[in-house]
Amino acid sequence: KQWGRNFMLGIQFFICWIFVSFTVALFLQSETTTKTLFHTLSQKEKEAILSIPLDYPFMKNEEKLDMVERFKQHAGVKDILLSDIAYTQGVSGNLLMTEKGNDNSWTDIDIMCVPLNFFTFMNIPVKEGRTILTKQDLVMDEVWQNKQKKNVIGMNFYDQNNDYTVCGVCAPFQTDIHNHSGGYAFILYDPSVYVGHCYVKCYPQQQKEVVKWIERIRQEMLPENIPCQVRTFQDDLYEMQAMEYILKDIILFFAMVSIIITLLGVYSSITLDTERRQKEVAVRKVNGAGIRHIIWLFARLYIALLVVTAIISFPLVYMVLQWWKQIYTVFFNCGCWFWTGIFLSVAMVTALTIWFRIMRVARINPVESIKNE
Structure with missing residues (x-):
């Protein structure tokens, strides 16, 4: 026994x-x-950034921009970042040409269309050169530059419509923990064409008031079947995991x-x-x-x-x-x-x-x- x-x-x-x-x-x-x-943001910063989807096909882009302008009116809003797609859901593109008009020169690289305040909003330091200022500017991250084993500032890239010149190199942009990143290229984003997502950074101690303000605006401008509850950037990361x-x-x-x-x-x-x-x-x-x-x-x-x-x-x-x-x-x-x-x-x-x-x-x-x- x-x-x-x-x-x-x-x-x-x-x-x-x-x-x-x-x-x-x-x-x-x-x-x-x-x-x-998104390691350039601390845990507190991720929790202080509100993530608001705007990819509604029934809304005109002007209506989305009007909604964003109303968001900005609250005193607790520190900064707003617009994008064509949520950063946790994909990229804006993945191909660039190294030779203009040469379809055989396409190279795989994740492309992100970002506004002027992207690097400061996301706390991404620019290690070499400068940030984006014009539609012809392009910033690479260190991952892609390290793959080339040379300085890429001044290199030219092309797509079907635009010519780009690398004006800076930034710290790595980490959006995936299951696949190794091949590097990111950042080009200027034009919100007047299409807005798919909005990130709102709040001042400390005022996040709850900002959330109530944004939820009230969304409730006024969106149909009843659309949930008005506002999530944080950290909630998006939890959803990924x-x-x-x-x-x-x-x-x-x-x-x-x-x-x-x-x-x-x-x-x-x-x-x-x-x-x-x-x-x-x-x-x-x-x-x-x-x-x-x-x-x-x-x-x-x-x-x-x-x-x-x-x-x-x-x-x-x-x-x-x-x-x-x-x-x-x-x-x-x-x-x-x-x-x-x-x-x-x-x-x-x-x-x-x-x-x-x-x-x-x-x-x-x-x-x-x-x-x-």
């Missing part, structure tokens, strides 16, 4: 290691991806359940052990055993269970993490401290669970214990 009980405890610890490891991994990875996406966050919550729930079941099993086991072996403890204390020896007498079983099950479960988790790592371009550091932290955390919770029962039996007067027997 005791062997079977210990075997079941081992299975519980094994399941606990699996769920706890995956829970910690999901939390660390979600934090890593959140910091990586929706599966990751849903999975994190599910695994967290099972991790909590497995920890509770395991600790209940450990507590019932140590309770039975201490009650059954009181006479043995009394005899050992009469023969000179100290509290340290009594603690080791009961704790060694659970130390063995922790170590053995961790040795079995951690390599399995590591294999899954290596497979999972291939999905991302950035991944959290699952090194020695990751495994050590998980082991020490579960071991500490287990130690606290059995400590009270062990100390209780270790302090029992051996004479009283033998009398009771």
Whole structure:
């Protein structure tokens, strides 16, 4: 019976290691991806930027611009950024020619149409040259320049309608954590042609008032079937990682359940052990055993269970993490401290669970214990 009980405890610890490891991994990875996406903005800045879709086919572009002008009237609005597409949903284009009129000279590069205030709004530093000022200006990011292994300022690019000259190089623009970026090219955006999205940056402590103001304007100008609730830029990023966050919550729930079941099993086991072996403890204390020896007498079983099950479960988790790592371009550091932290955390919770029962039996007067027997 005791062997079977210990075997079941081992299975519980094994399941606990699996769920706890995956829970910690999901939390660390979600934090890593959140910091990586649009990394030039801090967490607070992402939460302070309102994301407002304007890609409504039933609205004229003039009506959209009028709505944006009404947004600006609130004193809490610090800056507004217009775009043809939400930055979390794609790009404006992906092809440029290196030779004018030569259809064989098309090169793959993600193109973003951005207004004049884009680089300051998104906190993207221009490392070389200058920002966009005219329709002929083009700014490359460092990723594309590093691929060329040369200075690209002054290079000419073309599309079907315009000629562009590279006037500056900016810091990398990170919008994806599943595919490696081939680089970005930024050209001047004309909001008078089409507005598809609007980002509003608020002053500190005034975001709630701005949200109410914008929601009221949207409610006035949009049909009733269009939701007027305003989201933040951080909400857009959460939507991009929706599966990751849903999975994190599910695994967290099972991790909590497995920890509770395991600790209940450990507590019932140590309770039975201490009650059954009181006479043995009394005899050992009469023969000179100290509290340290009594603690080791009961704790060694659970130390063995922790170590053995961790040795079995951690390599399995590591294999899954290596497979999972291939999905991302950035991944959290699952090194020695990751495994050590998980082991020490579960071991500490287990130690606290059995400590009270062990100390209780270790302090029992051996004479009283033998009398009771």
